[in-house]
Amino acid sequence: MKYEDAVATYDPALGIEVHVELGTATKMFDDAPNTFGGSANENTTPTSLGLPGALPVVNRMAIEYAIRIGLALGCQIAESCRFARKNYFYPDLAKNFQTSQADEPIAFDGSIDVELEDGTIVPVAIERAHMEEDAGKNTHVGGASGRIHGADHSLVDYNRAGVPLVEIVTHPITGVGDRAPEVAAAYVRTLRDIFRALGVSEARMEQGNVRADINVSLRKDADAPLGTRTETKNVNSFRSIDRAVRYEIARQAEILDQGGAIVQETRHFHESDGSTSSGRPKSDADDYRYFPEPDLVPVAPSRDWVEEIRAGLPELPAARRRRLLDDWGISELEIRDIINAGLLDPVEATVVAGATPDAARKWWMGEIARVAKQREVEADGLATPANVAELQQLIDDGKLNDKLARKVLAGVVEGRGTPSQVMEADGLQIVEDTGALEAAVDEAIAANPDVVEKIRGGKMQAVGALMGPIMKATRGQADAGTAREMILARING
Amino acid sequence: MADAAAITAGQVEHLAELARIAMTSEELEKTAGDLNEILANVARVAEVATDDVPATSHPIPLTNVLRDDVVGSPLTAEQALSGAPASEDGKFLVPQILGED
Numbered sequence: 001m002k003y004e005d006a007v008a009t010y011d012p013a014l015g016i017e018v019h020v021e022l023g024t025a026t027k028m029f030d031d032a033p034n035t036f037g038g039s040a041n042e043n044t045t046p047t048s049l050g051l052p053g054a055l056p057v058v059n060r061m062a063i064e065y066a067i068r069i070g071l072a073l074g075c076q077i078a079e080s081c082r083f084a085r086k087n088y089f090y091p092d093l094a095k096n097f098q099t100s101q102a103d104e105p106i107a108f109d110g111s112i113d114v115e116l117e118d119g120t121i122v123p124v125a126i127e128r129a130h131m132e133e134d135a136g137k138n139t140h141v142g143g144a145s146g147r148i149h150g151a152d153h154s155l156v157d158y159n160r161a162g163v164p165l166v167e168i169v170t171h172p173i174t175g176v177g178d179r180a181p182e183v184a185a186a187y188v189r190t191l192r193d194i195f196r197a198l199g200v201s202e203a204r205m206e207q208g209n210v211r212a213d214i215n216v217s218l219r220k221d222a223d224a225p226l227g228t229r230t231e232t233k234n235v236n237s238f239r240s241i242d243r244a245v246r247y248e249i250a251r252q253a254e255i256l257d258q259g260g261a262i263v264q265e266t267r268h269f270h271e272s273d274g275s276t277s278s279g280r281p282k283s284d285a286d287d288y289r290y291f292p293e294p295d296l297v298p299v300a301p302s303r304d305w306v307e308e309i310r311a312g313l314p315e316l317p318a319a320r321r322r323r324l325l326d327d328w329g330i331s332e333l334e335i336r337d338i339i340n341a342g343l344l345d346p347v348e349a350t351v352v353a354g355a356t357p358d359a360a361r362k363w364w365m366g367e368i369a370r371v372a373k374q375r376e377v378e379a380d381g382l383a384t385p386a387n388v389a390e391l392q393q394l395i396d397d398g399k400l401n402d403k404l405a406r407k408v409l410a411g412v413v414e415g416r417g418t419p420s421q422v423m424e425a426d427g428l429q430i431v432e433d434t435g436a437l438e439a440a441v442d443e444a445i446a447a448n449p450d451v452v453e454k455i456r457g458g459k460m461q462a463v464g465a466l467m468g469p470i471m472k473a474t475r476g477q478a479d480a481g482t483a484r485e486m487i488l489a490r491i492n493g
Numbered sequence: 494m495a496d497a498a499a500i501t502a503g504q505v506e507h508l509a510e511l512a513r514i515a516m517t518s519e520e521l522e523k524t525a526g527d528l529n530e531i532l533a534n535v536a537r538v539a540e541v542a543t544d545d546v547p548a549t550s551h552p553i554p555l556t557n558v559l560r561d562d563v564v565g566s567p568l569t570a571e572q573a574l575s576g577a578p579a580s581e582d583g584k585f586l587v588p589q590i591l592g593e594d
Contacts, residue, residue, distance in 0.1 A: 024562050031565030040583040041570040049573060061562035082550060089513055091587040139584065155584035158573070287511055292550035300556040 006253030007178035015215035028164035029056030040157040048162035050095030062164040065200040070107025080300040083293040092135035102290040105130035125171040136161035181245040243274040328357035349385035440473035
């Protein structure tokens with residue numbers, strides 16, 4: 001069924017579970033390094049390998065990061081919470097259980113505002129944020145393209161086993177209709193931006209630092225009870241989240257239209273064609289027999305500690321955006337473009353360094369972004385905010401025009417110094433020596449009597465024909481406005 | 494008390510399956526009987542537990558045993574793999590995983 005028809009007939013509901021890997025130095029329950037990459041099984045201890053007798057100890061920083069996340073999401077922070085064992089057999093965790101939190105999450109009852117591209121605000125209620133550990137990585141050998149089916153055996157790397165995770169679970173998100181795919185993607189993007197602002201994770205989707213499980217269900221109308229849901233696991237980019245939700249809504253609508261029933265199951269998303277396929281049905285396999293982890297005592301964050309963490313929270317992305325909109329007087333669309341380009345930090349720093357918001361935005365979003373794209377590098381590595389502010393100052397002082405400024409910028413990008421240094425080294429400064437400019441003007445007038453006649457006859461646009469030779473004579477460093485005034489004064493004066 | 498919470502052979506079978514333990518029907522019956530006996534004994538605790546005694550998971554009133562986020566000495570890959578029955582490319586080799594894709 002077409003997506004448009006599906007959302008015309010059914011009311012979708014979403015539930016999103018986001019896992020974020022915390023950027024602590026060590027793992028959740030042991031002091032093995034928490035680093036990405038490296039060779040296999042070099043970041044383990046007896047605890048992350050689940051060896052008999054090894055005991056876990058909770059990482060204080062991981063608790064602090066989890067509290068930061070909870071507070072940023074407007075959650076209550078538990079007075080006391082326990083860890084629990086989630087029992088299952090799978091070789092990605094050597095213990096045969098994952099240490100998680102069951103009925104006592106560290107944070108609960110929150111809400112965040114998610115802003116869509118057109119500025120629409122969708123509030124999303126957060127049910128809970130709890131702490132747990134990541135699992136190791138399996139590689140399936142012998143089957144087609146690394147899949148389990150047909151594999152002879154699997155290889156396990158436990159470097160990631162025990163890396164601290166916070167899982168954030170929403171209440172059902174309803175009432176968003178045909179915008180459900182966009183809302184799902186925007187929600188995860190909002191969380192990603194918050195994680196980065198809080199400094200709790202690099203939050204790189206492509207490295208799997210942030211992973212989303214997306215629950216989708218349909219019902220006939222907003223008054224009906226929620227329908228049976230499916231859970232599409234591990235969707236790892238904003239675009240994939242949008243596509244996965246879109247696909248599930250259309251797929252479920254078609255089944256319901258034909259009188260069928262939705263099977264509650266986990267599903268896998270396929271990047272290649274944007275489809276999802278059946279994983280396993282929810283069944284006995286999900287009987288995890290949670291029980292309190294006997295090897296870990298409860299975590300009871302003191303209210304003083306929580307308030308200290310709250311006081312130290314940085315400005316969050318939404319508040320920052322509102323502040324800059326007020327301060328800068330630019331449009332919603334302009335600031336969204338800057339944010340989407342990932343250039344809000346350098347633009348703001350450039351304004352702090354003295355440039356106007358318009359000038360800062362123009363340089364970063366224009367010439368610098370263009371050069372970055374051409375070189376396939378990050379724009380904020382090409383020049384410093386101080387460089388850009390100085391460059392704009394040289395223009396404002398009349399020492400450079402836009403064209404010369406771009407040449408100066410190229411020198412800065414090549415690492416040849418500050419804008420002033422490049423300008424002086426290359427002799428790019430606008431010619432202020434009126435003698436040299438006058439000589440160039442006189443020469444151009446003498447060499448082009450026919451053009452002069454046209455100007456005398458009132459064809460003012462013919463002035464342009466004299467600018468070429470003048471710019472050539474002054475190596476592009478003449479100020480166009482001054483030259484034009486001189487030409488008109490000579491001819492008509 | 495014990496009757497209300499009686500464990501059936503069916504429940505034991507379910508648990509055995511979750512725990513990947515193969516049991517005969519005689520074993521299931523016997524285990525259910527054993528578990529019921531244990532529960533009946535433990536149930537006597539309920540007689541002394543009053544409303545002002547909350548359920549607890551940890552016998553010692555201890556909280557916040559936390560460590561600083563400082564890297565220690567991890568095992569080398571060789572050490573990590575030294576107890577593994579089989580390994581390949583520096584990774585633990587496990588038998589074919591069935592079921593989920």
